[in-house]
Amino acid sequence: MVKEQADNKVYLRIIYLITILIPLVVAFLIFFPTKFGAEGDWVKVLPGVHAAINSLTVLALIAALISIKKGNIKLHRSFMFTALFLGVLFLISYVLYHSSVESVKFGDLNYDGELSEQELAKAGTSRMVYLVILASHILLSILVVPFVLFAFYYALTDQIDRHKKMVKFTYPVWLYVSITGVVVYFMIKPYYF
Template sequence: MVKEQPDNKVYLRIIYLISMLIPLVVAFLIFFPSKLSFAGDWVKALPGVHAAINSLTVLTLGAALIAIKNGNVKLHRTFMFASLFLGILFLLSYVTYHWNVESVRFGDFNHDGEVSDQEALEAGTSRIIYLVILASHILLSILVVPFVLFAFYYALTNQIERHKKMVKYTYPVWMYVSITGVVVYFMIKPFYF
């Protein structure tokens, strides 16, 4: 059996740094006044890729839960590392997209980048539902990052009791963020160019 390792302050600082940098970089790219447009038109297909990555994350998270419930730690670890890899892949793709393309707005029927009062009226309550889901998705995706990283850290340092306490809350939030990522994509898909 692997002995529990004490906390390494360097790794903890890295987790805190990553947890702060990710939302700052994403916010900067989304709200940056001009886009770089270095990648070409292919980046416009990335929201569909994001939905696929989120869907795969739901599957790997679900498989990891089943594996650990059945006592298969090795398989659980494999699926969790797959989920983490998908999360990193999503983040890189998401940053690439927002570095190059203006954000699409729900209800922008004429694709001018603005939602007029008439367009908002036409979108109706579906716009409000979309915005509530999107807001919860964004907020929880920011909040879950450090908890996911700490959960991995505790597992890798064999601090299993701390890991279990962390994932009790982290796992359902990560699952919610992944599922709502897919929901948000399909809700806004009609407004893409």
């Protein structure tokens, strides 16, 4: 029992550490313009890879929901671990991309990193729609991380009632984040050079 409690404390500390580190790394990438990542044009394909990963995550999450509704816990667990693996893969790729190249601006038709009045006018209200979707995507992606990790923790430690309560909020948010990741990519794709 004492070892189990010690193990639980270790897992909980890991969850808290990950919950703090992810937003700090992302904030660092956004607010410190010095790039230190990979070089070469291959890095520019990563946003498309991110959209593919998010699409696969959506499919895994939906398949997991269908599996659990049918009572297939083993298959549900497999799909959820797949979704978690895809999330980790996405995060690694996302950090690699944003540490390597400048972020693309929605509406930047001449790819100079600046938005002229003409570019802003041409983007119109679609830019505001994009920014609202992007902001909700980023905010919720940060907020959902600890809930996802706790949901996994509760499932793996057989605290199923707590797991069920956690996923009532977590699942739709994770699904929203994954779907909007794809939407954001296709909205900004015309501005990639």
